Amino acid sequence: MSRERGNIWPLVSVAGGALLVLVVVPLAIQRQGGSRMATVDAQVTIGDTGGGSSVAESRSLYRWPDSEVPRTAERLRDVTAVAIAASSSVIEGSLRGRIPRDAKELVAYIAQRQLIPAEWLTPQPDVLQTPRGAIHLRYSPKDLMVEVISVPQDRKDGPAILIRLPDLENTRVGARYFESMQLDGIVYPPPFAPIAQIIASGWQPRAFKETQIPDEQRLQLEQWSKTMALKQQQ
Numbered sequence: 001m002s003r004e005r006g007n008i009w010p011l012v013s014v015a016g017g018a019l020l021v022l023v024v025v026p027l028a029i030q031r032q033g034g035s036r037m038a039t040v041d042a043q044v045t046i047g048d049t050g051g052g053s054s055v056a057e058s059r060s061l062y063r064w065p066d067s068e069v070p071r072t073a074e075r076l077r078d079v080t081a082v083a084i085a086a087s088s089s090v091i092e093g094s095l096r097g098r099i100p101r102d103a104k105e106l107v108a109y110i111a112q113r114q115l116i117p118a119e120w121l122t123p124q125p126d127v128l129q130t131p132r133g134a135i136h137l138r139y140s141p142k143d144l145m146v147e148v149i150s151v152p153q154d155r156k157d158g159p160a161i162l163i164r165l166p167d168l169e170n171t172r173v174g175a176r177y178f179e180s181m182q183l184d185g186i187v188y189p190p191p192f193a194p195i196a197q198i199i200a201s202g203w204q205p206r207a208f209k210e211t212q213i214p215d216e217q218r219l220q221l222e223q224w225s226k227t228m229a230l231k232q233q234q
Helices: 002-032 068-095 103-112 195-200 215-233
Strands: 127-130 133-140 145-152 161-165 176-180 203-207
Touching (some): 068 103, 068 127, 068 176, 103 133, 195 203
Antiparallel strands (some): 127 133, 145 161, 161 176, 176 203
């Protein structure tokens, strides 16, 4: 078993690194700029602009409607951050010979590294509580896989979201996640169920939007991942 892990982990490590730079970095940038995206600066002119006229400049704050779309986007950012934090921690632990034994140990390690807000922690070691719902962390030490599910607090918070790393059944180009097609009566698949079973339970795959990185930079990242793969195989 250890030999099999040694053979697969260079690929998993590179995939995790590529996902981190191609998906999570843009999401983090988007999250940091979220407040700027939600505001607009407006200049309002009152009266004639000629001599003696007064020009009033005011800044108006625009907030996105409190609806399903922005709430879902917020939850997607949160669950993606947790998935990457958990997966990268497993990868790091494997490389150091300290693989987390269970979800409790994995969450404790993530929290210790301050990769998640402390207020998200709950008495349940595999459950995190966010402002818009709960995040359930599933972890398989045997297969070194992480599966994270975002459960909405109510139907206004949007559909449930599932992310699996590594996504070994993904034959497409690019990272993906899954959304429940229903807001009520959501059927949650068992841990690490086959993708066909997840889809049969009422979920559909969605692709991460990776167009935020320029083509030139994307090519450099792809070249970097190939170089890293060759080095680890030597």
